[in-house]
Protein backbone atom coordinates (compact mmCIF):
# COMPACT_ATOMS: atom_id res chain seq x y z
CA UNK A 519 0.00 0.00 0.00
CA UNK A 520 1.25 3.45 -0.90
CA UNK A 521 -0.17 6.84 0.04
CA UNK A 522 -1.12 9.14 -2.84
CA UNK A 523 -2.43 12.70 -2.76
CA UNK A 524 -4.96 14.40 -5.02
CA UNK A 525 -4.93 18.17 -5.00
CA UNK A 526 -7.87 20.44 -5.73
CA UNK A 527 -7.23 24.06 -6.71
CA UNK A 528 -8.96 26.98 -8.44
CA UNK A 529 -6.65 28.27 -11.15
CA UNK A 530 -7.00 31.85 -12.38
CA UNK A 531 -5.14 33.76 -15.09
CA UNK A 532 -2.21 34.33 -12.70
CA UNK A 533 0.48 31.66 -13.05
CA UNK A 534 2.14 32.91 -9.85
CA UNK A 535 -1.10 32.58 -7.88
CA UNK A 536 -1.66 29.09 -9.29
CA UNK A 537 1.89 28.01 -8.43
CA UNK A 538 1.30 29.30 -4.89
CA UNK A 539 -1.83 27.15 -4.66
CA UNK A 540 0.15 24.12 -5.85
CA UNK A 541 2.84 24.86 -3.27
CA UNK A 542 0.17 24.67 -0.53
CA UNK A 543 -1.03 21.38 -2.01
CA UNK A 544 2.52 19.96 -2.10
CA UNK A 545 3.04 20.92 1.55
CA UNK A 546 -0.20 19.22 2.57
CA UNK A 547 0.66 16.15 0.49
CA UNK A 548 4.09 15.84 2.12
CA UNK A 549 2.63 16.39 5.60
CA UNK A 550 0.16 13.58 4.85
CA UNK A 551 2.95 11.19 3.86
CA UNK A 552 2.08 11.01 0.14
CA UNK A 553 4.56 9.39 -2.25
CA UNK A 554 2.97 10.89 -5.40
CA UNK A 555 0.73 13.89 -6.15
CA UNK A 556 -1.98 14.31 -8.77
CA UNK A 557 -3.01 17.84 -9.81
CA UNK A 558 -5.90 18.98 -12.09
CA UNK A 559 -6.15 19.83 -15.76
CA UNK A 560 -4.95 23.33 -16.69
CA UNK A 561 -3.35 23.88 -13.30
CA UNK A 562 -1.04 26.54 -14.80
CA UNK A 563 -3.98 28.84 -15.65
CA UNK A 564 -7.64 29.09 -16.54
CA UNK A 565 -8.50 32.26 -18.39
CA UNK A 566 -11.71 33.93 -19.51
CA UNK A 567 -11.18 33.71 -23.29
CA UNK A 568 -9.23 31.77 -25.91
CA UNK A 569 -7.28 34.96 -26.71
CA UNK A 570 -6.21 35.30 -23.09
CA UNK A 571 -5.22 31.59 -22.97
CA UNK A 572 -3.07 32.03 -26.07
CA UNK A 573 -1.43 35.12 -24.60
CA UNK A 574 -0.46 33.22 -21.43
CA UNK A 575 0.96 30.06 -22.99
CA UNK A 576 4.68 29.33 -22.60
CA UNK A 577 6.95 26.41 -23.47
CA UNK A 578 7.41 24.11 -20.49
CA UNK A 579 11.15 24.82 -20.60
CA UNK A 580 10.57 28.49 -19.65
CA UNK A 581 7.20 28.38 -17.89
CA UNK A 582 7.74 29.63 -14.32
CA UNK A 583 4.77 27.49 -13.31
CA UNK A 584 6.29 24.24 -14.65
CA UNK A 585 9.81 25.11 -13.47
CA UNK A 586 8.42 25.87 -10.02
CA UNK A 587 6.66 22.51 -9.84
CA UNK A 588 9.78 20.70 -11.08
CA UNK A 589 11.81 22.21 -8.28
CA UNK A 590 9.13 21.32 -5.69
CA UNK A 591 9.11 17.73 -7.00
CA UNK A 592 12.90 17.50 -6.71
CA UNK A 593 13.05 19.21 -3.31
CA UNK A 594 10.56 16.75 -1.80
CA UNK A 595 11.39 13.71 -3.99
CA UNK A 596 7.71 13.72 -4.95
CA UNK A 597 6.52 12.67 -8.43
CA UNK A 598 3.83 15.10 -9.66
CA UNK A 599 1.23 14.66 -12.41
CA UNK A 600 -0.05 18.05 -13.60
CA UNK A 601 -2.16 19.46 -16.42
CA UNK A 602 -0.80 22.51 -18.29
CA UNK A 603 -1.03 24.37 -21.60
CA UNK A 604 1.74 24.28 -24.20
CA UNK A 605 2.36 26.13 -27.44
CA UNK A 606 2.01 24.25 -30.74
CA UNK A 607 3.38 24.90 -34.21
CA UNK A 608 0.28 27.01 -34.92
CA UNK A 609 0.18 30.40 -33.14
CA UNK A 610 -3.63 30.17 -33.04
CA UNK A 611 -3.65 26.87 -31.16
CA UNK A 612 -2.25 25.50 -27.93
CA UNK A 613 -2.01 21.99 -26.51
CA UNK A 614 -3.83 20.72 -23.44
CA UNK A 615 -1.16 18.53 -21.87
CA UNK A 616 -0.69 16.23 -18.90
CA UNK A 617 2.91 16.25 -17.68
CA UNK A 618 4.49 13.65 -15.47
CA UNK A 619 7.31 15.08 -13.36
CA UNK A 620 9.57 12.50 -11.70
CA UNK A 621 10.90 12.54 -8.13
CA UNK A 622 14.09 14.14 -9.49
CA UNK A 623 12.12 16.96 -11.11
CA UNK A 624 12.48 15.76 -14.71
CA UNK A 625 9.57 15.74 -17.15
CA UNK A 626 9.38 12.08 -18.11
CA UNK A 627 5.98 11.77 -19.85
CA UNK A 628 3.73 14.13 -21.73
CA UNK A 629 0.23 13.36 -23.00
CA UNK A 630 -1.73 15.69 -25.28
CA UNK A 631 -5.54 15.55 -24.85
CA UNK A 632 -7.12 13.50 -27.64
CA UNK A 633 -10.75 14.62 -27.39
CA UNK A 634 -11.63 18.31 -27.30
CA UNK A 635 -14.64 19.69 -25.45
CA UNK A 636 -17.13 21.49 -27.67
CA UNK A 637 -20.40 22.14 -25.88
CA UNK A 638 -23.34 24.37 -26.68
CA UNK A 639 -26.13 24.30 -24.13
CA UNK A 640 -26.90 27.99 -24.59
CA UNK A 641 -30.43 27.15 -25.80
CA UNK A 642 -31.21 26.02 -22.26
CA UNK A 643 -29.16 28.79 -20.56
CA UNK A 644 -26.27 26.35 -20.12
CA UNK A 645 -22.57 26.81 -20.87
CA UNK A 646 -21.04 27.16 -24.31
CA UNK A 647 -17.43 26.16 -24.92
CA UNK A 648 -15.35 25.48 -27.98
CA UNK A 649 -12.03 24.03 -26.95
CA UNK A 650 -11.29 22.95 -30.53
CA UNK A 651 -11.21 26.59 -31.72
CA UNK A 652 -7.96 27.26 -29.87
CA UNK A 653 -6.61 23.84 -28.93
CA UNK A 654 -4.88 21.27 -31.10
CA UNK A 655 -5.81 17.71 -30.36
CA UNK A 656 -3.19 15.07 -29.66
CA UNK A 657 -2.80 11.98 -31.80
CA UNK A 658 -1.31 9.35 -29.52
CA UNK A 659 -1.81 7.56 -26.23
CA UNK A 660 1.22 7.39 -23.94
CA UNK A 661 2.14 3.82 -23.00
CA UNK A 662 1.35 3.33 -19.28
CA UNK A 663 4.43 3.78 -17.12
CA UNK A 664 5.58 2.87 -13.60
CA UNK A 665 4.92 4.99 -10.55
CA UNK A 666 4.87 4.33 -6.79
CA UNK A 667 1.14 3.45 -7.05
CA UNK A 668 1.26 1.30 -10.18
CA UNK A 669 1.31 1.78 -13.94
CA UNK A 670 -0.25 5.15 -14.84
CA UNK A 671 -2.45 5.68 -17.90
CA UNK A 672 -2.74 9.35 -18.84
CA UNK A 673 -6.00 10.89 -20.07
CA UNK A 674 -7.60 14.31 -19.53
CA UNK A 675 -11.10 15.49 -18.54
CA UNK A 676 -13.42 15.16 -21.59
CA UNK A 677 -11.49 11.99 -22.59
CA UNK A 678 -13.50 10.44 -19.74
CA UNK A 679 -16.49 10.12 -22.07
CA UNK A 680 -14.65 7.76 -24.43
CA UNK A 681 -14.33 4.31 -22.85
CA UNK A 682 -12.29 3.09 -25.83
CA UNK A 683 -9.33 5.21 -24.70
CA UNK A 684 -9.51 3.80 -21.16
CA UNK A 685 -9.80 0.23 -22.45
CA UNK A 686 -6.86 0.75 -24.81
CA UNK A 687 -4.67 1.93 -21.90
CA UNK A 688 -5.86 -0.99 -19.78
CA UNK A 689 -4.86 -3.34 -22.56
CA UNK A 690 -1.42 -1.68 -22.59
CA UNK A 691 -1.01 -2.45 -18.89
CA UNK A 692 -2.51 0.52 -17.01
CA UNK A 693 -3.38 -0.08 -13.35
CA UNK A 694 -4.32 3.53 -12.61
CA UNK A 695 -6.18 5.85 -14.99
CA UNK A 696 -5.72 9.60 -14.62
CA UNK A 697 -8.46 12.09 -15.49
CA UNK A 698 -7.25 15.51 -14.31
CA UNK A 699 -10.25 17.74 -14.96
CA UNK A 700 -12.06 21.06 -15.01
CA UNK A 701 -15.63 19.83 -15.46
CA UNK A 702 -18.54 22.21 -15.84
CA UNK A 703 -21.02 22.17 -12.92
CA UNK A 704 -23.86 21.47 -15.36
CA UNK A 705 -22.32 18.25 -16.74
CA UNK A 706 -20.51 17.41 -13.51
CA UNK A 707 -23.69 17.25 -11.45
CA UNK A 708 -25.11 14.39 -13.52
CA UNK A 709 -22.19 12.75 -15.33
CA UNK A 710 -18.94 13.11 -13.35
CA UNK A 711 -19.09 10.45 -10.65
CA UNK A 712 -21.01 7.95 -12.78
CA UNK A 713 -18.50 8.14 -15.63
CA UNK A 714 -15.49 7.88 -13.32
CA UNK A 715 -16.92 4.88 -11.50
CA UNK A 716 -17.87 3.22 -14.79
CA UNK A 717 -14.32 3.62 -16.13
CA UNK A 718 -12.93 2.08 -12.90
CA UNK A 719 -15.36 -0.84 -12.94
CA UNK A 720 -14.98 -1.72 -16.62
CA UNK A 721 -11.17 -1.43 -16.69
CA UNK A 722 -10.63 -2.77 -13.14
CA UNK A 723 -8.20 0.09 -12.61
CA UNK A 724 -7.92 2.76 -9.95
CA UNK A 725 -9.27 6.03 -11.33
CA UNK A 726 -7.70 9.25 -10.07
CA UNK A 727 -9.47 12.49 -11.00
CA UNK A 728 -7.95 15.66 -9.51
CA UNK A 729 -10.24 18.56 -10.37
CA UNK A 730 -10.51 22.32 -10.52
CA UNK A 731 -13.18 23.82 -8.23
CA UNK A 732 -15.16 27.05 -8.03
CA UNK A 733 -15.20 30.32 -9.98
CA UNK A 734 -12.02 30.96 -11.99
CA UNK A 735 -13.27 34.29 -13.32
CA UNK A 736 -16.67 35.93 -13.82
CA UNK A 737 -17.54 33.52 -16.64
CA UNK A 738 -16.15 30.17 -15.70
CA UNK A 739 -16.86 27.77 -12.83
CA UNK A 740 -15.73 24.18 -12.20
CA UNK A 741 -17.48 21.31 -10.47
CA UNK A 742 -14.72 20.20 -8.08
CA UNK A 743 -15.49 16.87 -6.36
CA UNK A 744 -12.04 15.42 -7.06
CA UNK A 745 -12.36 11.65 -6.72
CA UNK A 746 -10.34 8.50 -6.37
CA UNK A 747 -12.22 5.32 -7.28
CA UNK A 748 -10.84 1.87 -6.52
CA UNK A 749 -10.85 -0.95 -9.10
CA UNK A 750 -14.05 -2.37 -7.60
CA UNK A 751 -15.79 0.96 -8.30
CA UNK A 752 -15.94 2.33 -4.79
CA UNK A 753 -15.15 6.00 -4.12
CA UNK A 754 -12.20 5.92 -1.73
CA UNK A 755 -11.47 9.67 -1.61
CA UNK A 756 -13.51 12.74 -2.44
CA UNK A 757 -13.03 16.50 -2.10
CA UNK A 758 -15.68 19.23 -1.92
CA UNK A 759 -17.63 21.11 -4.56
CA UNK A 760 -17.67 24.59 -3.02
CA UNK A 761 -15.12 27.26 -2.25
CA UNK A 762 -16.63 28.34 1.06
CA UNK A 763 -15.45 31.00 3.53
CA UNK A 764 -11.70 30.67 4.18
CA UNK A 765 -11.28 28.09 1.42
CA UNK A 766 -7.76 26.83 0.77
CA UNK A 767 -6.41 24.47 -1.87
CA UNK A 768 -7.39 21.01 -0.68
CA UNK A 769 -5.76 17.61 -0.56
CA UNK A 770 -7.09 14.11 -0.01
CA UNK A 771 -4.66 11.39 0.99
CA UNK A 772 -5.56 7.91 -0.12
CA UNK A 773 -4.04 4.48 0.32
CA UNK A 774 -3.63 2.84 -3.07
CA UNK A 775 -3.19 -0.89 -2.98
CA UNK A 776 -2.06 -2.61 -6.16
CA UNK A 777 -3.06 -5.93 -4.63
CA UNK A 778 -6.67 -4.72 -4.89
CA UNK A 779 -6.23 -4.40 -8.67
CA UNK A 780 -4.96 -7.97 -8.92
CA UNK A 781 -7.66 -9.26 -6.60
CA UNK A 782 -10.52 -7.66 -8.58
CA UNK A 783 -9.05 -8.89 -11.89
CA UNK A 784 -8.55 -12.42 -10.55
CA UNK A 785 -12.01 -12.52 -9.01
CA UNK A 786 -13.87 -11.38 -12.12
CA UNK A 787 -11.99 -12.05 -15.35
CA UNK A 788 -13.38 -9.81 -18.07
CA UNK A 789 -12.81 -12.07 -21.04
CA UNK A 790 -13.63 -10.09 -24.17
CA UNK A 791 -15.42 -11.59 -27.19
CA UNK A 792 -13.19 -10.01 -29.77
CA UNK A 793 -14.21 -12.80 -32.12
CA UNK A 794 -17.64 -11.10 -32.15
CA UNK A 795 -16.85 -7.36 -31.79
CA UNK A 796 -13.66 -5.49 -32.58
CA UNK A 797 -10.80 -5.22 -30.12
CA UNK A 798 -10.03 -1.63 -29.10
Ligand SMILES: O=C(O)CNC(=O)[C@H](CS)NC(=O)CCC(=O)C(=O)O
Pocket residue numbers: 559560563564565571614634635647649675676679699700701702705706709
Ligand atom coordinates in the same frame (compact mmCIF):
# COMPACT_ATOMS: atom_id res chain seq x y z
O1 LIG B 1 -9.89 25.69 -20.77
C1 LIG B 1 -8.78 25.38 -20.34
O2 LIG B 1 -7.86 26.19 -20.21
C2 LIG B 1 -8.55 23.95 -19.95
N1 LIG B 1 -9.50 23.08 -20.56
C3 LIG B 1 -10.66 22.70 -20.02
O3 LIG B 1 -11.02 23.11 -18.93
C4 LIG B 1 -11.52 21.73 -20.80
C5 LIG B 1 -11.92 22.36 -22.10
S1 LIG B 1 -12.92 23.80 -21.94
N2 LIG B 1 -12.65 21.30 -20.04
C6 LIG B 1 -13.25 20.13 -20.25
O4 LIG B 1 -12.82 19.31 -21.07
C7 LIG B 1 -14.50 19.85 -19.42
C8 LIG B 1 -15.28 18.64 -19.89
C9 LIG B 1 -16.63 18.59 -19.28
O5 LIG B 1 -17.03 19.40 -18.47
C10 LIG B 1 -17.52 17.47 -19.67
O6 LIG B 1 -17.11 16.51 -20.36
O7 LIG B 1 -18.70 17.54 -19.30
